[in-house]
Amino acid sequence: YTGLPTCPKQLYQIFVQCKQDNKHELNKVLKKEQWQILCPQNGSSNPEDWDITLLIAVLRSVAVVGLQPAGGWKIKSLQSNDQSIGAFLFLIRNLRNDLIHGSVNAVPNLQQAFQTTEI
Numbered sequence: 001y002t003g004l005p006t007c008p009k010q011l012y013q014i015f016v017q018c019k020q021d022n023k024h025e026l027n028k029v030l031k032k033e034q035w036q037i038l039c040p041q042n043g044s045s046n047p048e049d050w051d052i053t054l055l056i057a058v059l060r061s062v063a064v065v066g067l068q069p070a071g072g073w074k075i076k077s078l079q080s081n082d083q084s085i086g087a088f089l090f091l092i093r094n095l096r097n098d099l100i101h102g103s104v105n106a107v108p109n110l111q112q113a114f115q116t117t118e119i
Contacts, residue, residue, distance in 0.1 A: 011045035018062065025061035052096045056089060
C-alpha cells in the first residue's frame with residue numbers, strides 16, 4: 001500500500017483539506033481531539049501518534065482505494081479466503097472493539113486472532 005504520503009507536512013496538508021470539506025467522511029466520525037492529532041499546531045502530522053481507532057478511520061476514509069475487505073466495509077464477517085490488507089484492518093478493528101467494549105474473554109483465542117499468513 002502506498003496511498004498516503006510519508007512526509008508529516010504533506011499528511012498535515014491532506015488532513016487540513018479533509019477537515020475543511022464538511023462533506024468529507026472524517027468529519028462524520030472524528031472528535032475534536034482526534035482532529036488535533038491529525039492537524040497539530042506544528043503543521044506536521046505524525047502517524048506514530050495515532051491510535052488504532054484513528055488509524056482505521058483514516059485508512060477507511062482517505063486511503064479507500066484497494067484497502068477495503070472483499071464485500072466492502074459494511075460486511076458483518078470476512079470471506080474465509082480474504083487475505084487483503086482490508087481484511088486485516090477489519091480484523092484489527094473488530095479485535096480492538098472486542099477488547100475495549102468487552103473483555104479479554106470476549107476474544108476466545110487471542111493468539112489465533114493474530115495468526116495469519118503474510119501479505
